[in-house]
Amino acid sequence: MTLNKSLAGWGLLVVLGLNLRPILSSISPLLGEIRLATGLSFQSSALLTSLPVVCMGLVALVGIRVEAQLGERRGIALGLLMILLACLVRWLLGQAPALLATALLGGAGVALIQALVPAMIKRQFHHRVPLAMGVYSASLMGGGGLAALLSPLVASHFQHWQAGLGIWLLPALGALLLWAWLPLGAAKNRQVTAPLQGLRNRRAWLLALYFGLVNCGYMSMVAWLPAYYQQLGWGVLPSGSLLAFMTIFQVIAALLMPALAQRGIDRRPLLTISLLAQTVGYLGLLLAPLHYPHLWVALIGFGLGACFALSLLLTLDHRHDPREAGQLAAFVQGVGFLINAVSPWMTGWLRELTGSFVSAWVVLSVTVIAMLVVTRVFSPATYRSATVPG
Incomplete structure (x- = not known):
């Protein structure tokens, strides 16, 4: 890449990533007001987080066909336009069906x-x-944190919660204009290759399940962390800022851990550290939520930020060819996000059933500990043969 194209590429990664989480994280700090205005229950309001993640999974599973029909240029432009329209409708319409x-x-x-x-x-x-x-992962998580922090402030300024959700049409519009202006992104390619071709199906499914389970805590945190601390007596702004605080450590981990991963090919040591951080954080929420809450949230954020970037990197390691690597990553994200979609719904269901979030933190802790065991499977020797160009 030339210098200008290189800088444009890095800038686009940041801009695109910033737009991928406000649709989720702008909801939770305003959930009390939203439920009061719409009459949604805890379990029903969890759909506001679960449904986008279901879409992420289903669309990712057909991502190969999307690339073949649209290409990166049109596909990413269409995605930004859909985000923009969703935010616009949220600003204009505040009924539960519209949300x-x-x-x-x-x-x-x-x-x-x-x-x-x-x-x-x-x-x-x-x-x-x-x-x-x-950089992409850090931007993605940074966008989520900004939305959690700024949405209540915007809602307070305009004296309406809908403004806190709708304001995120502005960065989507900016990204759409920038994407249209810069000559990046491949055109459509009608040739479709199977993402599992040349790779054992069992490994592809294992990667997908692993991606889903090591990252499922993020959706529960985005959906319910502010609500959890509001239940413990915190206000709307402090609880929303706690989610933003978590994001700071997500961003740090998403930048630091992949940079460390650049030095070797074995992702297991860094993944183990990341999963241990999550485990300690969940146990802190479970056993001592009001003692050092920022420490527990920081550990969870660090673990989640690192796991997202490292698990995607682990997937890309399995294929040399960029198109085949992208197709495998689409499959892994598709299955993984469908798993993620269950997490906030399950948390809301357990909250309705038990009257507290304690059981949800238990489930997340057990899941992460199980993934610590699975991590040992991903020795580079087990997939090195699959990375030889075909």
């Missing part, structure tokens, strides 16, 4: 972008894939 419909629309837009970006990273940053994946 649920925009959860689907915005989720589909996010999914289109997430399905297409990994192949772009593998192709345009082929010598610095770990660093590029870190």
Whole structure:
């Protein structure tokens, strides 16, 4: 890449990533006001987080066909337009059906972008894939944190919660204009290769399940962390800022851990550290939520930020060819996000059933400990043969 194109590529990674989580994280700090205005129960309001993630999964699973029909240029542009429209409708309409419909629309837009970006990273940053994946992941998580922090402030300024959800059409519009202006992204390619071809199906499914389970805590945190601390007596702004605080450590981990991963090919040591951080954080929420809450949230954020970037990097390691790597990543994200979609719904269901979030933190702790055991499977020797170009 030339210098200008290189800088444009890095800038686009940041801008695209910033738009992929506000559709989710702007909801939770305002959930009390939303439930009061719409009459949604805890379990029903969890759909505002679960439905976009379901869309991410389903669209990612057909990402191969999307790439073949649209290409990166049109596909990413369409995704940004869908996010923009979802935010606009949220600002204008505040009824429960409109919120649920925009959860689907915005989720589909996010999914289109997430399905297409990994192949772009593998192709345009082929010598610095770990660093590029870190920048993309950090931007993605940073957007989520900004939304959690700023949405209540915007809602307070305009004296209406809908403004706190709708304001995120502005960065989507900016990203859409920038994407249209810069000559990046591959055109459509009608040739479709199977993402599992040349790779054992069992390994592809294992990667997908692993991606889903090591990252499922993020959706529960985004949906319920502010509500959990509001239940413990915190206000709307402090609880929303706690989610933003978690994001700071997600961003740090998403930048730091892939940069460290650049030095070797074995991802297991860094994944183990990341999963241990999550475990300690969940146990802290479970056993001593009001003692050092920022420490527990920081550990969870660090673990989640690292796991997202490292698990995607682990997936890309399995294929040399950028298109095939992107297709495998789309499959892994598709199955993984469908698993993620269950997490906030399950948390809301357990909250309705037991009257507290304690049982949800138990489930997340057990899940992460199980993934610590699974991590040992991913020795580079087990997939090195699959990375030989075909």
